[in-house]
Amino acid sequence: MFKIARYISKAFLITWLTLVFGFLTLIGLLDSLANGGDIVKSGGGFSATFRYMGLRAPVIFDRIFVFTIVVAVLMTFVKLIRHHELVALMGFGISATKQVLILTPAVVGASVVSILFIDVAMAPAVRALQAWGIGEYKVKNFSENNPLWIEDNGHIIRATERIDYNTLGNLKFFFRDENGAVEKIWHVDRAAYENPNWALTGVEQIEVKGADGETRPLTPLVGGRLWETRQTPTSIARLAAEPRDLSLAEMRNFSKRGNSGSKPSFAYKFWHAHRITRPIAAFILLIACAAMMQRTGREDTGNKTLILGISMAFIFLIFDGAMATFAASGGLEVVPAIALPLIVFGLVGSFMLLRTETL
Numbered sequence: 001m002f003k004i005a006r007y008i009s010k011a012f013l014i015t016w017l018t019l020v021f022g023f024l025t026l027i028g029l030l031d032s033l034a035n036g037g038d039i040v041k042s043g044g045g046f047s048a049t050f051r052y053m054g055l056r057a058p059v060i061f062d063r064i065f066v067f068t069i070v071v072a073v074l075m076t077f078v079k080l081i082r083h084h085e086l087v088a089l090m091g092f093g094i095s096a097t098k099q100v101l102i103l104t105p106a107v108v109g110a111s112v113v114s115i116l117f118i119d120v121a122m123a124p125a126v127r128a129l130q131a132w133g134i135g136e137y138k139v140k141n142f143s144e145n146n147p148l149w150i151e152d153n154g155h156i157i158r159a160t161e162r163i164d165y166n167t168l169g170n171l172k173f174f175f176r177d178e179n180g181a182v183e184k185i186w187h188v189d190r191a192a193y194e195n196p197n198w199a200l201t202g203v204e205q206i207e208v209k210g211a212d213g214e215t216r217p218l219t220p221l222v223g224g225r226l227w228e229t230r231q232t233p234t235s236i237a238r239l240a241a242e243p244r245d246l247s248l249a250e251m252r253n254f255s256k257r258g259n260s261g262s263k264p265s266f267a268y269k270f271w272h273a274h275r276i277t278r279p280i281a282a283f284i285l286l287i288a289c290a291a292m293m294q295r296t297g298r299e300d301t302g303n304k305t306l307i308l309g310i311s312m313a314f315i316f317l318i319f320d321g322a323m324a325t326f327a328a329s330g331g332l333e334v335v336p337a338i339a340l341p342l343i344v345f346g347l348v349g350s351f352m353l354l355r356t357e358t359l
Contacts, residue, residue, distance in 0.1 A: 054125075173185065285316060
């Protein structure tokens with residue numbers, strides 16, 4: 001039994017690694033072609049394309065690794081079917097359920113390793129892309145319609161532009177009293193990071209205290225001002241990044257009350273829970289794939305079932321993506337959004353697996 005398990009697991013892992021390399025290369029090339037204009041403008045030359053592909057690889061891998069695992073499982077069963085090895089396995093009493101148990105360590109292990117790689121590699125890669133300002137990372141979350149809000153030392157700061165990695169633009173500083181009422185507002189053209197503080201230029205002030213609704217003018221402040229804070233360009237990059245592009249530790253930190261970044265805390269809670277439950281998703285999809293691929297007919301090649309299995313994987317990803325959209329926007333609680341796709345496909349897969357035992 002051990003030799004059979006090793007043979008099937010080895011076939012799965014080789015297939016999976018090949019698929020991952022192929023998908024990353026293909027999608028990376030298409031992505032670099034789509035952003036070729038920005039890459040050329042950056043002045044990096046031909047080598048910049050490979051640098052961009054390397055930095056984007058962890059992000060792309062995060063989006064596709066569950067799908068590649070499903071396809072690798074299906075391709076492993078297709079190989080067993082075409083070589084008539086599946087018939088031999090069933091002849092030895094290795095049913096679909098036992099096949100699932102044999103593949104579980106490899107499939108779940110691949111999922112865990114994938115999550116660890118994503119957790120280590122993706123956040124630094126995204127920050128490097130933000131610093132580069134390439135493609136969708138041209139200050140993706142900074143705009144007049146989607147500003148970044150920061151609470152710092154009792155003040156509220158609103159930023160709507162990131163000129164470069166170390167420079168913010170078009171900021172407002174809201175100074176509050178001990179009761180939280182706004183006393184004055186600074187309008188700042190530019191904030192440049194000069195370790196350990198930020199140098200502010202183009203500062204204008206408006207007094208709010210005691211205005212009682214009357215209009216008051218902006219008064220230019222002579223000389224520069226400093227923003228004394230623990231915020232650095234790196235911490236700003238974390239705040240500005242999409243929740244799913246952060247590490248698990250950063251998601252967990254921003255999900256705490258009062259620590260939220262560019263999105264509400266529930267968005268960070270969802271993506272944290274979503275990432276750590278991907279091994280469960282891979283296991284559930286393994287059950288469904290194994291149940292579908294029990295084809296032992298003499299003329300069977302597994303091609304039709306392979307197409308059905310890939311279609312099932314797409315349906316799961318679409319369903320899971322819809323739940324993610326609802327949860328990340330606050331339309332659905334985190335637990336139901338995570339659990340619903342897993343429960344539905346788990347029940348369907350379990351029912352299909354039980355049927356193979358009774359046929």
